[in-house]
Amino acid sequence: MNRIDQMFQKKKGEILNIYFTAGFPELNDTEEIILALDRAGVDVIEIGMPYSDPMADGPTIQESGSQALKNGMTLDVLFNQLKVIRSKTQIPLLFMGYLNQMMQYGVDRFLNACVAVGIDGLIIPDLPVDIYELELQEKIEKSGLHIIFLITPQTSEARVKKIDELAGGFIYMVSNASITGAKSEITNAQLDYFARINAMNLKNPRLIGFGISNHQTFNQACQFAQGAIVGSAFIKHISQHGNALKNSIQEFVSQLRGN
Amino acid sequence: MHYSVDGRGFYGEFGGAFIPEMLHSNIEELKSRYLEIMEEKDFQDEMQQLLKNYVGRPTPLYYAKRLSLHFNAHIYLKREDLNHTGAHKINNTIGQILLAKRLGKSRIIAETGAGQHGVATATVCALMGLECIVYMGEIDIARQAPNVSRMKMLGAKVVPATSGSKTLKDATNEAIRDWINNPNDTHYIIGSVVGPHPYPDMVARFQSVISEEMKWQLKEQTGSENPDIIMACVGGGSNAAGAYYHYLDEDQVRLVAVEAAGLGVDSGESAATSVLGTKGIIHGSRTLLMQTEDGQIIEPYSISAGLDYPGIGPLHAHLIDTGRAEAISITDAEALEAAFLLTRLEGIIPALESAHAFAAMSYLKYRPEDVIVINLSGRGDKDLSTYIKKMES
Numbered sequence: 001m002n003r004i005d006q007m008f009q010k011k012k013g014e015i016l017n018i019y020f021t022a023g024f025p026e027l028n029d030t031e032e033i034i035l036a037l038d039r040a041g042v043d044v045i046e047i048g049m050p051y052s053d054p055m056a057d058g059p060t061i062q063e064s065g066s067q068a069l070k071n072g073m074t075l076d077v078l079f080n081q082l083k084v085i086r087s088k089t090q091i092p093l094l095f096m097g098y099l100n101q102m103m104q105y106g107v108d109r110f111l112n113a114c115v116a117v118g119i120d121g122l123i124i125p126d127l128p129v130d131i132y133e134l135e136l137q138e139k140i141e142k143s144g145l146h147i148i149f150l151i152t153p154q155t156s157e158a159r160v161k162k163i164d165e166l167a168g169g170f171i172y173m174v175s176n177a178s179i180t181g182a183k184s185e186i187t188n189a190q191l192d193y194f195a196r197i198n199a200m201n202l203k204n205p206r207l208i209g210f211g212i213s214n215h216q217t218f219n220q221a222c223q224f225a226q227g228a229i230v231g232s233a234f235i236k237h238i239s240q241h242g243n244a245l246k247n248s249i250q251e252f253v254s255q256l257r258g259n
Numbered sequence: 260m261h262y263s264v265d266g267r268g269f270y271g272e273f274g275g276a277f278i279p280e281m282l283h284s285n286i287e288e289l290k291s292r293y294l295e296i297m298e299e300k301d302f303q304d305e306m307q308q309l310l311k312n313y314v315g316r317p318t319p320l321y322y323a324k325r326l327s328l329h330f331n332a333h334i335y336l337k338r339e340d341l342n343h344t345g346a347h348k349i350n351n352t353i354g355q356i357l358l359a360k361r362l363g364k365s366r367i368i369a370e371t372g373a374g375q376h377g378v379a380t381a382t383v384c385a386l387m388g389l390e391c392i393v394y395m396g397e398i399d400i401a402r403q404a405p406n407v408s409r410m411k412m413l414g415a416k417v418v419p420a421t422s423g424s425k426t427l428k429d430a431t432n433e434a435i436r437d438w439i440n441n442p443n444d445t446h447y448i449i450g451s452v453v454g455p456h457p458y459p460d461m462v463a464r465f466q467s468v469i470s471e472e473m474k475w476q477l478k479e480q481t482g483s484e485n486p487d488i489i490m491a492c493v494g495g496g497s498n499a500a501g502a503y504y505h506y507l508d509e510d511q512v513r514l515v516a517v518e519a520a521g522l523g524v525d526s527g528e529s530a531a532t533s534v535l536g537t538k539g540i541i542h543g544s545r546t547l548l549m550q551t552e553d554g555q556i557i558e559p560y561s562i563s564a565g566l567d568y569p570g571i572g573p574l575h576a577h578l579i580d581t582g583r584a585e586a587i588s589i590t591d592a593e594a595l596e597a598a599f600l601l602t603r604l605e606g607i608i609p610a611l612e613s614a615h616a617f618a619a620m621s622y623l624k625y626r627p628e629d630v631i632v633i634n635l636s637g638r639g640d641k642d643l644s645t646y647i648k649k650m651e652s
């Protein structure tokens with residue numbers, strides 16, 4: 001069974017998914033960050049494949065990606081760094097990146113490499129549902145990887161249902177109409193949207209992301225979904241704690257969870 | 260028309276809408292409404308009236324006698340430089356602002372390279388009393404200063420794009436992000452035939468007035484609607500799309516796309532997408548673009564801010580891929596020289612973008628009897644400091 005499904009079977013709430021950009025702050029931090037997040041009790045890790053033109057991301061993630069690319073990160077380097085990761089941890093691992101990266105690498109080659117290193121799922125924000133069905137569904141389903149789709153407050157009910165049919169692993173609920181970036185509060189309109197989707201009884205679990213940055217917003221998200229995704233706030237944190245990376249990650253996760 | 264967009268938003272294998280879910284409802288609204296709104300009588304009436312009395316259309320088709328003698332051909336200039344605000348860009352912004360009003364939008368955003376599209380957007384926003392925010396690369400803000408001042412005088416807010424190459428590509432990223440953050444009240448006026456479907460088709464339709472006029476003007480002046488060759492510069496490709504539009508299915512009319520080679524196609528400092536590009540996705544569209552093996556978009560370079568873009572619109576990718584259009588690339592130095600040639604022979608100072616199209620005459624294969632239309636997409640006022648530097652060197 002896919003590690004993401006195993007995780008959701010075991011754990012029903014308070015799930016914490018942390019995003020980091022591969023190759024940031026230093027090119028070879030990937031393994032250290034993954035293992036430190038695992039030890040700190042994170043449930044899922046989203047590995048960002050740095051991209052030159054990340055249109056769904058805010059300045060924090062974009063800048064970390066530019067730095068990672070300057071550091072020399074490429075898909076081949078990343079796959080190499082992950083070659084032995086599965087002998088060290090069984091935490092579910094996702095790749096987050098843009099469709100052009102996958103297309104240029106070659107879809108088959110990319111999926112094979114993901115399976116070989118033990119990636120469990122993909123988040124590709126600029127892959128629309130109709131293109132997925134037409135060009136990728138068959139291949140991705142065959143690979144055993146889960147494809148994680150986004151929904152937003154603007155996504156119609158019919159479309160949410162359709163996405164729920166196609167998605168695997170979980171549904172990524174974008175908390176607000178926005179690009180990624182840490183905001184500190186959740187508004188009433190957002191809470192209404194969380195409750196509305198919660199009442200739909202979707203077959204996939206949901207994690208709420210974009211703007212989850214501290215214990216309070218993490219808690220609020222957990223009331224309406226199985227958990228939350230934290231990206232920009234984590235990137236900000238590690239850019240301030242470059243050298244003391246390992247210890248600071250434990251501290252960051254404890255503060256988020258509030259223990 | 261077999262070069263027009265299909266039901267899924269593709270030109271052959273190019274085009275589509277590769278957008279994050281956060282943009283889905285905006286793009287869907289536009290896709291489901293743009294044709295119906297554009298066909299409404301009151302929309303057409305208002306647009307035609309503005310194009311005539313505000314923009315100054317039809318623009319002349321001018322037989323360039325001395326230039327023709329120089330190159331031993333029959334060269335006609337489509338004078339888009341004589342439009343209000345000085346370029347073809349306003350054909351599109353007039354159309355899109357009327358559309359935005361009918362969609363009930365109150366806030367307008369745009370990206371700009373040379374600043375011509377930014378000025379054209381700020382202009383129609385002033386005309387309609389709508390809020391206007393223009394994203395512009397930091398480098399372009401420096402090299403197109405007069406247009407930045409014009410936008411500000413027109414009441415627009417100019418926001419510098421500071422990521423990546425700090426030019427048109429990055430300004431477009433910032434505009435897309437703004438739209439994601441403001442999904443309800445905002446319309447994004449894209450300035451070229453790029454971006455997710457329906458933008459390439461919509462912008463091409465608004466620019467198609469160029470070739471619509473060319474048809475009757477050529478008929479009047481040469482006795483035939485069809486020229487032998489139409490030549491235009493291509494950044495994203497909107498002025499070229501407009502100049503080609505009504506000739507796409509006239510296979511005997513040769514279509515020539517002129518790209519910016521920058522310091523030279525092989526110099527590493529270029530924007531010649533049809534030569535250096537491969538199939539990929541940029542700004543929500545599958546098209547030809549300059550990228551690394553790893554799919555990272557390469558930062559382009561051209562002296563001309565309007566051509567400094569690493570992709571081309573999906574229609575042009577399709578035209579080039581199928582052989583319907585030919586591509587020629589022109590260096591900075593060649594474009595500068597052509598700007599002076601046109602100025603001295605015809606008394607017309609062209610925009611640096613348009614100057615590329617004239618420089619291509621030196622590479623074009625033609626017969627002396629050929630009727631050639633060059634789309635003079637804009638005037639050179641904004642490039643005066645570059646021209647002054649050239650005169651002083």
Ligand SMILES: Cc1ncc(COP(=O)(O)O)c(C=O)c1O
Nearest residue numbers: 375451494495496497498565637
């Ligand atoms: C005068 C002029 N010509 C051409 C262009 C290039 O755009 P497009 O290829 O969309 O016509 C620009 C863009 O700024 C411009 O200002």
